[in-house]
Structure formats: structure tokens, C-alpha cells
Amino acid sequence: MTTLPVDKTTVEHTSGRSPLVLNHTSFGTVTSEICRVNEAKKPPFAWYATMAISSCLALMLGLLIGYLIITGVGVWGNNNPVMWGFPIVNFVFWVGIGHAGTLISAILFLFRQKWRTSINRFAEAMTIFAVICAGTFPGIHIGRVWLAYWLFPIPNQMSMWPQFRSPLLWDVFAVGTYFTVSLVFWYIGMVPDLATLRDRATNKIKAVSYGIFALGWRGSMRHWHRYERAYLLLAALATPLVLSVHSVVSFDFAVAQLPGWHTTIFPPYFVAGAIFSGFAMVLTLAIPARELWGLKNFITLRHMENMAKIILLTGTMVGYAYSMEFFMAWYSGEVYEQFAFINRAFGQYAWAYWIMVSCNVVTPQIFWFKWCRRNIWVLFSASLLVNIGMWFERFVIAVTSLANDFLPSSWGWFEPTWVDILTFLGSFGLFMTLFLLFIRYLPILAIAEIKGVMPEANPHAGHDHDHDHEEVKS
Numbered sequence: 001m002t003t004l005p006v007d008k009t010t011v012e013h014t015s016g017r018s019p020l021v022l023n024h025t026s027f028g029t030v031t032s033e034i035c036r037v038n039e040a041k042k043p044p045f046a047w048y049a050t051m052a053i054s055s056c057l058a059l060m061l062g063l064l065i066g067y068l069i070i071t072g073v074g075v076w077g078n079n080n081p082v083m084w085g086f087p088i089v090n091f092v093f094w095v096g097i098g099h100a101g102t103l104i105s106a107i108l109f110l111f112r113q114k115w116r117t118s119i120n121r122f123a124e125a126m127t128i129f130a131v132i133c134a135g136t137f138p139g140i141h142i143g144r145v146w147l148a149y150w151l152f153p154i155p156n157q158m159s160m161w162p163q164f165r166s167p168l169l170w171d172v173f174a175v176g177t178y179f180t181v182s183l184v185f186w187y188i189g190m191v192p193d194l195a196t197l198r199d200r201a202t203n204k205i206k207a208v209s210y211g212i213f214a215l216g217w218r219g220s221m222r223h224w225h226r227y228e229r230a231y232l233l234l235a236a237l238a239t240p241l242v243l244s245v246h247s248v249v250s251f252d253f254a255v256a257q258l259p260g261w262h263t264t265i266f267p268p269y270f271v272a273g274a275i276f277s278g279f280a281m282v283l284t285l286a287i288p289a290r291e292l293w294g295l296k297n298f299i300t301l302r303h304m305e306n307m308a309k310i311i312l313l314t315g316t317m318v319g320y321a322y323s324m325e326f327f328m329a330w331y332s333g334e335v336y337e338q339f340a341f342i343n344r345a346f347g348q349y350a351w352a353y354w355i356m357v358s359c360n361v362v363t364p365q366i367f368w369f370k371w372c373r374r375n376i377w378v379l380f381s382a383s384l385l386v387n388i389g390m391w392f393e394r395f396v397i398a399v400t401s402l403a404n405d406f407l408p409s410s411w412g413w414f415e416p417t418w419v420d421i422l423t424f425l426g427s428f429g430l431f432m433t434l435f436l437l438f439i440r441y442l443p444i445l446a447i448a449e450i451k452g453v454m455p456e457a458n459p460h461a462g463h464d465h466d467h468d469h470e471e472v473k474s
Contacts, residue, residue, distance in 0.1 A: 020115055020453050022297040027451050030298075034445050035200055037293045043440055044292050051436050057429020064423050065140055073143050075419045082402045082414040087141035088252070089394045090424050093277070094134035094431075095175060095249055096270075096390060099242060100278025101127030102182055105189070106238040109231075115306050117449040118298045122289065122438070123282050124186040129434040130281075131179045133427045138171055167252040174248035178241050185234045191217050191227065193443040246274040253397060259340035260401035263328070269321040273390060276314035276360070279307050280386035287380045289439065298445055301374045308373040311386065315364030318393075322361065336406055348413070349400045352392050359389020 198210035
């Protein structure tokens with residue numbers, strides 16, 4: 001009988017639970033491979049191409065906002081009765097995208113889920129950039145952009161306080177708090193890795209730049225103790241925000257008397273949908289990143305499969321919410337409510353409703369099959385479809401209810417203008433520009449945390465459940 005070690009890549013495909021880090025047996029090689037992304041003299045050509053497209057779209061967004069301010073909100077397709085169009089749809093969409101980062105970082109951290117370590121850093125970055133995109137739209141859809149400061153709880157020049165009963169003001173508090181906590185959480189988590197980049201810097205500018213943001217980190221026992229305590233407290237603080245932020249956003253609709261909006265299911269329904277779309281965006285970004293920057297040893301198929309399972313769970317919850325809306329409309333006997341939902345499915349916007357159902361309810365069901373959860377092309381295609389479907393969900397909620405409300409004499413038709421469409425595309429340009437700059441200049445993966453889930457971090461643990469030390473006996 002001889003004992004032969006199994007290659008870890010093989011274990012990735014054969015064992016029940018594959019290792020979280022492949023082909024690495026020392027901390028030094030982990031540091032070198034992750035830092036290589038930032039230390040390379042030139043990023044891949046795809047980075048330059050994507051950056052060129054994204055920066056052009058971001059510039060277009062800035063020009064369109066300037067055009068909007070100069071000309072007025074009449075350049076949008078908003079009308080009477082559809083007072084809310086693309087701006088509110090895009091706002092809710094981007095806030096939802098930002099949910100997965102805090103969920104992965106805070107909630108999974110508190111539940112000690114080790115598989116989060118390879119995806120939490122860029123998921124947190126995605127949260128920051130998505131909330132920046134989301135915050136753009138409330139600022140410009142108020143009409144008089146130069147009076148946006150009225151949204152903040154300070155007396156204006158007329159000695160009047162803001163209207164605290166306005167959902168728009170609730171959004172300012174909720175999104176502002178979420179952004180602040182998420183930004184601090186993201187930054188604190190990067191401090192040890194920024195110190196690593198500082199110590200490995202090959203020129204003075206990089207050393208000083210990374211050194212400033214590393215806050216004098218030296219890796220002492222006291223530093224690690226303070227860091228872990230602060231990270232835990234921030235995780236505990238951020239966890240309620242995952243539930244509260246999109247609940248508050250849902251109140252924009254739920255507190256209205258409009259059929260299709262005035263319902264108590266909106267807060268949990270919106271939270272599930274936000275996590276659903278957020279994880280889909282994480283997959284959309286992670287798959288190209290691991291291919292272009294050679295991160296397959298850290299973002300493994302096990303990570304992809306776990307995210308696919310969460311997408312399946314939250315997608316099923318969203319589908320259940322869709323069915324419950326129809327059931328409650330029927331069960332209530334309210335004629336206006338019944339019409340609102342029948343009109344969604346079979347009225348003039350039926351095409352948008354069935355795109356939403358196809359992408360959000362049908363598409364995730366393929367993840368019941370393991371080969372779909374472990375196929376990169378299937379994962380990437382499904383994540384794109386989910387994001388498309390979640391945008392259409394927000395469109396269906398906002399537009400169909402406003403276009404056909406109580407009185408047929410007040411009905412109208414919403415049609416987006418070229419400014420609406422290009423502004424939405426420009427927000428993607430802003431998001432991708434920020435994300436690409438993050439990949440180039442900041443550690444995309446949490447180096448210190450990844451080392452903590454390797455077998456070498458606990459050499460006395462013996463044979464663990466991750467099968468990192470499996471052997472084949474022949």
C-alpha cells in the first residue's frame with residue numbers, strides 16, 4: 001500500500017467540499033499572487049479597453065446631468081400621471097446592487113462563514129460604488145438640483161425644517177447611513193493589506209500613498225487586537241442596515257395609497273430582491289476578474305456555487321412575493337388592486353412584466369442542478385439575466401401603477417427619452433470606472449483573511465472538513 005497526495009485542483013472537482021484556496025501551501029505565495037494585480041507595470045489590455053468605454057460613459061453621464069440642470073426635467077419622459085420614471089427606477093436598482101457587499105462582509109462574518117473571505121473585498125467595493133450611483137438620482141430627480149441641501153435636517157434660509165414625513169427624506173437618512181458605515185467597514189478591513197502594499201512598494205510615491213492610508217500599521221499584537229475588535233463592532237453595526245435600508249426604500253412606495261404600492265409585503269420583498277440582485281452583480285464582476293487577473297486559486301468554483309445557491313434561495317423568495325401580491329389582490333376583493341395586478345400581467349406593459357418573471361423566477365431555477373452551479377458560462381449568463389430582470393421589476397412597480405391608477409381619465413403612457421436611456425447607461429460607466437480603478441490600485445482580495453482560512457493557519461487541526469489534506473490510498 002502506498003500513499004499518494006492528491007492535487008488540490010482534483011479535489012476541487014471530486015470532494016464533497018472543496019478547499020477555499022487552491023495550489024498554495026505558504027502565506028508568502030498568497031501575498032505575492034494577490035499583490036501581483038496591483039504591482040504589475042501594466043494591467044491586461046482588457047482593463048484599458050473597459051476603462052476607455054466606462055470613462056466615456058461616465059463623462060456622458062456628467063454632460064447629461066449638466067444638460068438636465070440647464071434645460072429642466074422636461075427632457076425626461078416623466079409626465080402626468082407618471083411623475084416617477086427612470087430616476088426612481090434607477091435609484092432603487094442601484095441601492096439593491098449595493099446590498100450584497102454588506103451582507104457578505106457583515107452577516108456572513110458574524111456567522112463565521114469562511115467562504116466569504118475571497119469575495120468580500122470587491123463585494124464591499126461594489127457596495128460603495130453602487131450607492132454612489134444610486135445617490136446621483138435622488139439629487140437630480142428633485143428638479144431644482146441647487147436646492148438639494150433642503151433634504152438635509154438643517155434649517156434653510158426660510159427658517160423651515162425639512163418635511164420629515166416625506167419618504168425622500170427617509171432615503172437621505174437611510175442611504176447616507178448605509179454609505180457611511182459601509183465605507184468605514186470597507187476601509188478598516190483594508191488596513192492590514194494596505195500596509196502589505198506599503199512594505200512591498202518599489203517607489204516612494206506608492207510607499208507614501210499606501211503608508212498614509214495604512215495608519216501606521218505594524219502588525220503587532222495590539223494592532224491586531226484593536227483591528228479585530230473594530231471589525232466585529234462595525235459588522236454588528238452594519239448588519240441591521242442590510243434589512244433597514246431597502247425597507248426604507250420600499251416605504252417610498254408602500255406609504256402611498258396607490259394600488260400596487262400600498263402593501264405591507266414590500267419591505268421583506270425589497271430586501272430579498274436587493275440581496276438577489278446584489279449577489280448576481282457579484283457574480284457578474286467576479287467571473288471576468290478571476291479570468292483576467294488569474295485569481296482562480298482564490299475565487300474558486302466553491303465560491304461560485306455558494307453564491308448560486310443564495311441566488312436560488314432569494315430568487316425563490318422573490319417569486320413567492322410575486323405570487324402573494326396576486327393572491328392578496330384577489331383575496332382582498334379590492335377592485336382597484338385586482339385591476340392593477342391584472343393590468344401588470346396583461347396590460348400595455350405586460351412585456352416588461354413577463355421579462356421580469358422570466359429573468360427573476362425562471363432563470364434561478366437552473367441552479368437546482370449542480371452542473372449549472374459549477375459552469376462558468378451558465379453562472380455568468382444567469383447573473384446578467386437576473387440583473388436585467390431586477391431592473392425590470394423596479395420599472396414594473398414604479399411605472400405600471402402610476403400609469404393606470406384609480407380613474408381612467410387620469411391614465412397615461414410613459415415612454416423614456418434618449419436622455420433617460422443614456423443617463424442610465426452613464427451610471428454603469430461611473431460604476432465600472434470606479435470599480436476598475438479599485439482593482440488597479442487597491443487590494444482586490446482580503447489577503448490577511450484568506451490566509452486565515454488556509455490549513456497552514458491552524459497546523460494542529462489535523463484533517464479538517466474542507467478536505468485540504470485528503471489522500472488517495474492505493
